[in-house]
Every structure is written in structure tokens, then in C-alpha cells.
Amino acid sequence: MIGIAIDGPAGAGKSYLARTVAKRLGYIYVDTGALYRTVALAMAERSVDIADAEAVVAQLSTVSVTLDYAEDGSQHVYLNGRDVSSEIRMPEISMGASRVSAIPGVRSFLLDLQRNMAATHNVVMDGRDIGTVILPHADVKIFLCANERARAKRRYLELCEKGVQTTLEAVESEMLARDRNDSTRKVAPAVPAADAVILDNSDLDREGTVEAALAIIADKLA
Ligand code: DC
Numbered sequence: 001m002i003g004i005a006i007d008g009p010a011g012a013g014k015s016y017l018a019r020t021v022a023k024r025l026g027y028i029y030v031d032t033g034a035l036y037r038t039v040a041l042a043m044a045e046r047s048v049d050i051a052d053a054e055a056v057v058a059q060l061s062t063v064s065v066t067l068d069y070a071e072d073g074s075q076h077v078y079l080n081g082r083d084v085s086s087e088i089r090m091p092e093i094s095m096g097a098s099r100v101s102a103i104p105g106v107r108s109f110l111l112d113l114q115r116n117m118a119a120t121h122n123v124v125m126d127g128r129d130i131g132t133v134i135l136p137h138a139d140v141k142i143f144l145c146a147n148e149r150a151r152a153k154r155r156y157l158e159l160c161e162k163g164v165q166t167t168l169e170a171v172e173s174e175m176l177a178r179d180r181n182d183s184t185r186k187v188a189p190a191v192p193a194a195d196a197v198i199l200d201n202s203d204l205d206r207e208g209t210v211e212a213a214l215a216i217i218a219d220k221l222a
């Protein structure tokens with residue numbers, strides 16, 4: 001099986017890139033952020049204090065997170081059998097996901113699901129620790145990044161398209177707080193793997209980013 005890892009901070013365009021590359025190559029796209037978002041949603045629905053790691057971990061025996069794929073290749077994520085793919089995109093779930101993802105018990109809870117997907121399919125997997133922890137032997141590792149303003153603008157426009165009322169400043173400060181959380185946590189911090197190719201797309205559009213990534217992939221798989 002071939003594994004392509006795409007890691008990087010929020011708003012770098014990982015999901016568009018991973019989804020598009022997966023489609024072009026005929027691989028499955030695994031959006032691992034959706035898994036942490038689903039755990040965060042479960043905790044919010046159960047009114048669990050996510051600052052209390054023990055309380056969060058105690059819930060996990062009654063939380064089931066599963067994935068499947070629609071005919072168009074889009075990933076659907078289920079919380080105890082309920083499709084929560086749209087709900088987990090709410091901005092308030094983003095910070096919750098970042099906070100639960102710093103809990104080691106949550107990371108180990110989601111580890112097998114991610115590794116099993118890669119063991120049974122050719123995958124393009126995006127996240128924060130795919131190249132460092134989940135698939136340390138991935139065939140290709142790309143760390144996608146862009147400057148803060150560019151990332152905040154992209155995330156802001158994405159939310160506007162979905163009809164979410166917010167401001168560029170609010171999006172930027174939430175995004176930076178989340179990045180700080182994700183890159184400084186003790187377990188699986190969001191840092192590039194030593195053998196990752198760094199792709200800075202601050203000055204590239206979506207198609208330019210896809211072309212640059214496909215060139216890296218072709219080179220690595222050659
Ligand atoms: O990619 P995203 O914005 O949907 O991810 C939501 C949060 O989940 C992110 O802030 C950190 C966490 N996450 C993680 O810790 N490891 C991953 N592989 C993917 C996401």
C-alpha cells in the first residue's frame with residue numbers, strides 16, 4: 001500500500017490538496033482532523049469538561065468513531081453511527097478538537113483507525129502527526145505551510161462561503177491560538193518530520209499547490 005502524508009497548520013489548504021491529489025491518483029483521502037473533531041463534538045454533547053483529561057478518557061469506551069466514503073469519494077464520519085460530517089465543521093468545534101487532541105488517551109484511541117486505513121488502502125492522509133507518528137514510513141511526506149495572513153484569509157473565506165458570521169481578525173486569532181496549542185503540545189506536536197518536504201504555498205493558488213505536490217509525489221515514488 002502507498003501512503004502519502006500531508007501535515008501542516010490550520011488554513012494551509014491541506015484538505016483541498018489531499019482530496020484533490022487522492023482523486024487524481026485514485027487513492028482514498030483520510031481527513032484525520034475529522035476524527036478529533038468528532039471526539040470534541042461527543043464531549044460537547046455530553047457536557048464533559050475537556051480541560052479534565054481523565055473525564056474525557058473515561059467517556060471513550062462509549063464513543064465510536066467510524067469512517068466511510070460516498071461514491072464521489074467524500075469522507076463521512078460517524079459518531080456512534082450518526083453522520084456528523086457537517087456538525088464537526090462548526091468553528092466552536094475547532095478549538096475543542098485542538099484541546100482534546102493534546103490528550104494522549106484520545107490520540108491512542110484514534111491511532112488504530114488511522115493505521116488500519118493506511119494498511120488496507122492507498123491513502124493520502126492529512127493531519128498534524130501523520131509523517132511523524134501515524135505513518136512514520138509513509139512513501140511521501142509533505143509539510144504544507146503558508147504565512148499567517150494567507151492562512152487566515154483562506155479560512156475566513158471558507159467560513160464566509162458556509163454562511164458563518166465572523167471577522168478576519170477573529171479567524172486569525174483563533175487560528176494562531178490553535179496552532180500554538182497543536183505545535184507545542186507534549187504528544188505528537190504538529191512539526192514537520194525530519195524527512196518531510198516543506199511546501200510553502202503562501203504565493204501559490206490551489207491549482208499551483210496541487211501541481212507542486214504532484215511533482216514532489218512523482219519524484220518520491222519514481
Ligand atoms: O485539520 P483540522 O483543523 O480539522 O484539525 C482539528 C484539530 O485536530 C487540530 O487543531 C489539531 C487536531 N489534529 C491533530 O492533533 N492531529 C491530526 N492528525 C489531525 C488533527
